Amino acid sequence: MEYREILETASTHLASMKGQIMPVLEVARPNDIEYAKHLAKVISKLSPLVGNMIEYNVCTELNKLEWLNNGIWRRQDPGFPDTVFDGNIYPIPGIEIKTWFPLATEITARFKDSIRFFDDDQTNVALVAWLPEFIIFGKPKIIDVWVGTAKSLAMARDTHYNNPPDYLVFEPEDTTDRTSNLQQTNTNGYKFQGTKNEFSKALEIVKSWGEGYSVYDYSAEYQGKIKQLLGSFSYRLDTNFAKKIKQLLGSFSYRLDTNFAKIDRIEHLELEAFKFACIEYKNIESYY
Structure with missing residues (x-):
């Protein structure tokens, strides 16, 4: 296998995770309407924790695939990209995994890495959008995944x-x-x-x-x-x-500029389409 094939296989698998429940934690169902209202206000506070756990779990998912003894995927947080293929392949394929809780805020993840490091298109970026499986309670559910090249994001930025x-x-x-x-x-x-x-x-x-x-x-x-x-x-x-x-x-x-390189603001056309698909009520409703 060569690096482009490995990257394409991994990216396709990530995109196929749409609708998957991630067994990383579970928020109990509220017993009354008042607690449900409270959960609706604070559930977004779980986003950083759940996001980090999903990122780690995604690496585990990739290692369930067959890589013909060429290597394995491993996390290198806080390095970039945070998930790389550790083996005998060069240039080293990598995927930077970002998570997004659509009902909380804009996409706050940043992408500041220089386009100079992506000449070989050896790195992709995956944006994983998630919500609790029952909107305010349950396990995290992946509602959609966008995968694009790091080079295209850097160029758009x-x-x-x-x-x-x-x-x-x-x-x-x-x-x-x-x-x-x-x-x-x-x-x-x-x-x-x-x-x-x-x-x-x-x-x-x-x-x-x-x-x-x-x-x-x-x-x-x-x-x-x-x-x-x-x-x-x-x-x-x-x-x-x-x-x-x-x-x-x-x-x-x-x-x-402290807002520089926020993914939500760089006007990448494919990412913008993904973002609006996630936040439209009729689309989110269709996931449940």
Whole structure:
């Protein structure tokens, strides 16, 4: 078997898990209407725990298939992708598994890994949508599964966000000489924060790059241009978890976008269709 065949077989199996009950935990049936109302309000709080257990269980499911002694699937959380085929196959096939509780929130999972790491299309992303089998109680039930290539997600993300000078998408630094725990693989996005007059000046600089300046490119040449833009002017680092805000002096201001790379916002066409199919009431009703 070669890596594409392994990845296709695994992805097809994941997609076939639609409707499957996952024996990871069970919420007891409420005894009265008041407790049922309470469950309806708090059941979503189980999402992180159940999601992690489903991700682990999916790896077990993949190892039930026959891989002709080429290897086995194993979890490497917190590595990326979190499920990889451990064997004698190269490039190593991998699947990043994300879970989603449609009745709770938007798809909060993020996808920040650089498109540079998917040249061989050796990695897929699986989004597993689940609900309790009886809406607010019972075991988790997979209501649908979307599987796509990591490369297509990264391309959709970068195309959606990159819009210099208003929005800049940065590739990770080259860290190939570092140990595995110090490798950088994530992209980052910065949003323009200056005045209209400052924006006009920044736009003139960007236009001087020539035709196609707004088309995203992860090449060293293009990355060098936006780094010069960001490095020449001031920007503001603004994160939800930072205890200090560091501002570099200059002419323009940018902030780090904490919503950057949320899967729900990158406008991947196939994923959008999957999302709307899951949240339509008539479709969810059909699963029960």
